[in-house]
Amino acid sequence: xxxxxxxxxxxxxxxxxxxxxxxxxxxxxxxxxxxxxxxxxxxxxxxxxxxxxxxxxxxxxxxxxxxxxxxxxxxxxxxxxxxxxxxxxxxxxxxxxxxxxxxxxxxxxxxxxxxxxxxxxxxxxxxxxxxxxxxxxxxxxxxxxxxxxxxxxxxxxxxxxxxxxxxxxxxxxxxxxxxxxxxxxxxxxxxxx
Amino acid sequence: xxxxxxxxxxxxxxxxxxxxxxxxxxxxxxxxxxxxxxxxx
Numbered sequence: 001x002x003x004x005x006x007x008x009x010x011x012x013x014x015x016x017x018x019x020x021x022x023x024x025x026x027x028x029x030x031x032x033x034x035x036x037x038x039x040x041x042x043x044x045x046x047x048x049x050x051x052x053x054x055x056x057x058x059x060x061x062x063x064x065x066x067x068x069x070x071x072x073x074x075x076x077x078x079x080x081x082x083x084x085x086x087x088x089x090x091x092x093x094x095x096x097x098x099x100x101x102x103x104x105x106x107x108x109x110x111x112x113x114x115x116x117x118x119x120x121x122x123x124x125x126x127x128x129x130x131x132x133x134x135x136x137x138x139x140x141x142x143x144x145x146x147x148x149x150x151x152x153x154x155x156x157x158x159x160x161x162x163x164x165x166x167x168x169x170x171x172x173x174x175x176x177x178x179x180x181x182x183x184x185x186x187x188x189x190x191x192x193x
Numbered sequence: 194x195x196x197x198x199x200x201x202x203x204x205x206x207x208x209x210x211x212x213x214x215x216x217x218x219x220x221x222x223x224x225x226x227x228x229x230x231x232x233x234x
Contacts, residue, residue: 001233054228061232081233156221164217168224175229 002077004066013067021128024121024137030060035173042165050165057169061176068183072190080190084183091182092175095146099153106154109147116144138181145177 004010016023038053040046072080099106120140127134152170155162214222 003234058228058232065232085233156218160217164220164224167221168228171221171225172228175225176232179229179233 001062001065001069002081004062005069005077006074007066009063010066010070012063013070019128020134020137021121021125024124024141027060027064028117028121030056031173031177034060035169038169039166042163042169054169057173057176061180065180065183068180068187072187076190080183080186084179084186087182087186088175088179091146091178092149095150096153099150100157105158106150109151109154113144113147113151116140116147120144138184142178142181145174145181149174149178 013023016026034053034056036053038050038057041048041050041053069077069080117140120137120143123133123137123140127137149171152167152174156167156171159167
């Protein structure tokens, strides 16, 4: 993100989010597709496919995060990323602590996450024409990634039949999704200050 | 004898491990952390 923010790639968000629903669909497709490809590569033992999926995921989160980061003066970017990393680490520890402290299944959190993502995309579609609804879309997609993180942590705890590679990709995608949303909140906080 | 992998339905929730991480969990968290670090850089 920090490196891409210095390149013309950081301007892609501006074009994609001229119509917010277009940006959400493009990044949503890149993240979903990248994860499926990476998982298929890991499960099939095909390193090339796995790396291709990981490159798509890194580019999707990297370019999206860089676009957000480009709103911040270059000299403040490191501080903003540092604060975001600390907030995400605390949030991840809270979700993990909650899941590990309770001896029950969190399988339903996967479904809740999916509903939250679908609701978020619908809200952004409406928000493309009625701007205030965009905030609902942000909250629902952010919540979707937090629930997805809890679901991934539960799978890590209880589903030892799933490969380490596939679970690593799942946890990474959930944390990265939370990260880019917290990044937006941190930047808004700094801008207000 | 090779035991089949456990499904979530068969997995005992009381692992008795407290907050200690297994090497498997540590590998997943370590791997995800490295991927995040690359992404943020």
